[in-house]
Amino acid sequence: MHTPLTPYRSFVMAAALSAALASGQAEPAARLADYQALAAKSKQHLELPTYPVTADEVRAQADKAIKRADAELAALAAQDPAKLNFSNTFAAFDAITAKVTDAYLVIGTVAESAIDKDMRDAANEMSVKLQEWGVGLDYRDDLYRALKKVADAKPQLDAEEQRNLNEQMRTYRRAGLALPPAERANVERLRKDLAALNTQFAVNINEARAPMDFTAEELAGMPQSFLDSPGIRQPDGCYRVMVNVTWQYIAVEENADSADVRHRVMVTRYRLAREANLPVLSKLVALRADIAQRLGYKNWADYQTETRMAKNGATALKFEEDLVAGLQPKYAAEVETLRQLKAKAIGQPDAKLERWDVRYYTNKLKKEKYNVDAEALRVYFPYQATLEGMFAIYQKIFGLKFVAIEPPYVWAPGVQLYVVLDAKSSVPMGAFYLDMFPREGKFNHFACFPQKSGGWMKDGEYDLPVETLLCNFPAPSADKPSLLKHSDVETLFHEFGHVMHGIMSRSKFVAQAGFNVPQDFVEAPSQMLENWVWDKKVLDTFAADYRDPTKKIPAETIDALVAARQATEGWFERRQLSIGLLDLGLHTLSADDAWLADVAKVTNDAIARVTIAAPEDTFWAGYIGHLAGYDAAYYGYLWAKVMAIDMASVFKAAPDGFLDANVGMRLRNEVYGKGNTRDVGESVEKFLSRPRSQEPFLEYVGIKKH
Numbered sequence: 001m002h003t004p005l006t007p008y009r010s011f012v013m014a015a016a017l018s019a020a021l022a023s024g025q026a027e028p029a030a031r032l033a034d035y036q037a038l039a040a041k042s043k044q045h046l047e048l049p050t051y052p053v054t055a056d057e058v059r060a061q062a063d064k065a066i067k068r069a070d071a072e073l074a075a076l077a078a079q080d081p082a083k084l085n086f087s088n089t090f091a092a093f094d095a096i097t098a099k100v101t102d103a104y105l106v107i108g109t110v111a112e113s114a115i116d117k118d119m120r121d122a123a124n125e126m127s128v129k130l131q132e133w134g135v136g137l138d139y140r141d142d143l144y145r146a147l148k149k150v151a152d153a154k155p156q157l158d159a160e161e162q163r164n165l166n167e168q169m170r171t172y173r174r175a176g177l178a179l180p181p182a183e184r185a186n187v188e189r190l191r192k193d194l195a196a197l198n199t200q201f202a203v204n205i206n207e208a209r210a211p212m213d214f215t216a217e218e219l220a221g222m223p224q225s226f227l228d229s230p231g232i233r234q235p236d237g238c239y240r241v242m243v244n245v246t247w248q249y250i251a252v253e254e255n256a257d258s259a260d261v262r263h264r265v266m267v268t269r270y271r272l273a274r275e276a277n278l279p280v281l282s283k284l285v286a287l288r289a290d291i292a293q294r295l296g297y298k299n300w301a302d303y304q305t306e307t308r309m310a311k312n313g314a315t316a317l318k319f320e321e322d323l324v325a326g327l328q329p330k331y332a333a334e335v336e337t338l339r340q341l342k343a344k345a346i347g348q349p350d351a352k353l354e355r356w357d358v359r360y361y362t363n364k365l366k367k368e369k370y371n372v373d374a375e376a377l378r379v380y381f382p383y384q385a386t387l388e389g390m391f392a393i394y395q396k397i398f399g400l401k402f403v404a405i406e407p408p409y410v411w412a413p414g415v416q417l418y419v420v421l422d423a424k425s426s427v428p429m430g431a432f433y434l435d436m437f438p439r440e441g442k443f444n445h446f447a448c449f450p451q452k453s454g455g456w457m458k459d460g461e462y463d464l465p466v467e468t469l470l471c472n473f474p475a476p477s478a479d480k481p482s483l484l485k486h487s488d489v490e491t492l493f494h495e496f497g498h499v500m501h502g503i504m505s506r507s508k509f510v511a512q513a514g515f516n517v518p519q520d521f522v523e524a525p526s527q528m529l530e531n532w533v534w535d536k537k538v539l540d541t542f543a544a545d546y547r548d549p550t551k552k553i554p555a556e557t558i559d560a561l562v563a564a565r566q567a568t569e570g571w572f573e574r575r576q577l578s579i580g581l582l583d584l585g586l587h588t589l590s591a592d593d594a595w596l597a598d599v600a601k602v603t604n605d606a607i608a609r610v611t612i613a614a615p616e617d618t619f620w621a622g623y624i625g626h627l628a629g630y631d632a633a634y635y636g637y638l639w640a641k642v643m644a645i646d647m648a649s650v651f652k653a654a655p656d657g658f659l660d661a662n663v664g665m666r667l668r669n670e671v672y673g674k675g676n677t678r679d680v681g682e683s684v685e686k687f688l689s690r691p692r693s694q695e696p697f698l699e700y701v702g703i704k705k706h
């Protein structure tokens with residue numbers, strides 16, 4: 001059963017379509033069949049996924065994928081041990097599991113995009129089922145034994161095959177399959193305890209509530225819109241702030257004139273879930289260290305980073321410490337600027353800046369000195385022109401051509417389909433769908449959803465990848481096109497970067513293709529492309545006032561945007577580092593130390609060393625959800641960002657800047673195209689033509705080169 005679109009939504013979608021048609025897309029879209037024929041000529045296979053159209057079909061499609069893979073894997077494991085070779089074990093395993101992954105990708109997209117709620121519910125249910133099937137795969141002893149037999153024989157393999165074999169055996173080793181049976185059972189039991197504690201930690205955070213009531217005088221400085229927000233004003237005339245609700249907490253920290261109120265609110269925030277999570281985190285840290293040691297690692301950070309670019313905890317730690325030092329001059333200058341603002345405001349020249357002053361004076365600084373009207377910039381970014389502008393840039397730098405195709409099927413009105421060709425040879429490389437405006441029940445952020453990983457087929461043809469963008473840009477109205485914020489444009493460049501990454505990657509094995517790169521790298525190619533929208537030359541290629549396209553964004557406005565971003569970037573990054581370092585501090589403890597660790601002290605010390613101390617007798621770490629699920633991984637945000645800016649700096653220095661096609665082609669060939677078929681660190685340095693560096697990042701933050 002399909003939920004009918006409400007009249008408003010259908011109007012919006014129709015408006016979006018007509019806006020698209022009115023702006024040069026009126027030519028009839030090309031036929032998919034023509035490009036399928038073109039693909040076939042060059043031994044490529046251009047086929048779109050099959051989308052289920054009812055809830056029953058969702059379930060049937062998932063069940064069929066699992067049933068088929070189970071039968072094929074059973075046959076793989078049952079082969080005559082004397083006849084096992086790389087091709088009938090590792091390569092076959094990759095091909096069989098890739099089909100389940102593809103089913104999972106399609107069903108995951110249905111869960112986030114189908115109009116029919118029953119379909120979304122069925123898709124969510126089946127996503128969980130497919131995920132669980134995937135986890136169970138790592139623990140299947142029959143498959144492990146078949147693959148291990150081939151690995152032990154050390155067959156002659158090429159580099160990609162060897163990498164696939166190494167990574168697959170590593171997965172088994174990390175799951176404990178290489179351990180003697182009794183010890184394997186112990187690790188399995190400890191892992192179950194770990195999973196339960198991780199869940200408990202997250203539940204304690206989700207359930208923490210902290211209402212605080214204030215008088216109107218106490219909340220002096222708060223915007224009227226805050227005081228008028230639903231739930232704030234109480235019948236007794238008080239104002240209630242839910243300190244666990246992040247936007248309310250931040251609003252108070254940014255606006256309340258009373259330092260005492262900001263202090264009390266921060267103390268409350270930093271004590272959320274403290275009683276419950278202090279013992280849980282202590283146990284988690286000890287348990288992780290214990291599991292790591294049983295699996296042969298020095299500590300949990302070594303275990304977690306083994307599959308990432310950092311490769312070990314010490315490297316991640318050194319990366320963070322180097323940044324702490326590199327950021328020091330900028331950080332110190334920013335803190336002094338804020339301190340002076342406070343000194344002036346309270347009339348005490350030697351005033352000390354406290355942690356609960358930072359957001360308040362940052363807000364003042366931004367309002368007084370770096371006031372850029374984000375709303376006024378929207379006129380330069382009508383959706384369609386921005387999309388086409390971005391298309392033109394990516395086509396130029398990566399040597400590609402995008403062709404709009406008449407889609408054989410769409411899951412909602414307004415969804416568009418494109419085929420990507422290599423510009424020089426016209427050989428198809430993949431396809432992507434765009435689903436760009438909000439509607440009821442749809443995923444409510446911005447993200448790239450891969451639909452099909454692509455990869456070699458038995459007959460030697462390459463099955464081309466397909467991607468989807470699910471976004472929520474402001475819908476156009478009857479008299480106005482959809483106008484984007486500058487931050488929306490940055491998001492568009494970022495998310496479409498993932499589409500490019502997925503489509504350009506080529507790998508013998510799906511396990512090493514596309515987004516199957518180390519977790520501390522996967523965001524870097526997209527983060528790199530965010531830099532494009534801060535460059536006047538790039539923006540001038542498409543950004544123009546929709547009412548008068550001869551008007552471009554003034555250079556001073558772009559400079560002001562950069563200055564506003566940089567004004568407190570040092571603080572922001574040091575805050576990130578404080579979380580990264582408290583995380584690594586806990587997870588580089590050896591098993592013995594971990595059992596005794598005072599986790600409140602370890603984490604509070606890291607905060608005080610790298611930023612401004614948290615209020616006394618608080619335990620912020622107990623409210624940092626990343627510590628259960630993203631443990632020993634928080635450094636990855638900055639790791640990827642620093643690398644992204646390092647890569648962007650090569651464009652910046654190129655003759656044609658961010659539009660340089662030579663640098664773009666090198667990026668396509670050395671980084672995007674390679675996926676995880678070789679060490680990603682090597683790929684990045686081949687592109688850079690030099691070792692990686694933190695210098696471009698420090699420059700981005702506003703530290704001049706020395």
Ligand SMILES: [Zn+2]
Pocket residue numbers: 494495498523526
């Ligand atoms: Zn991303």
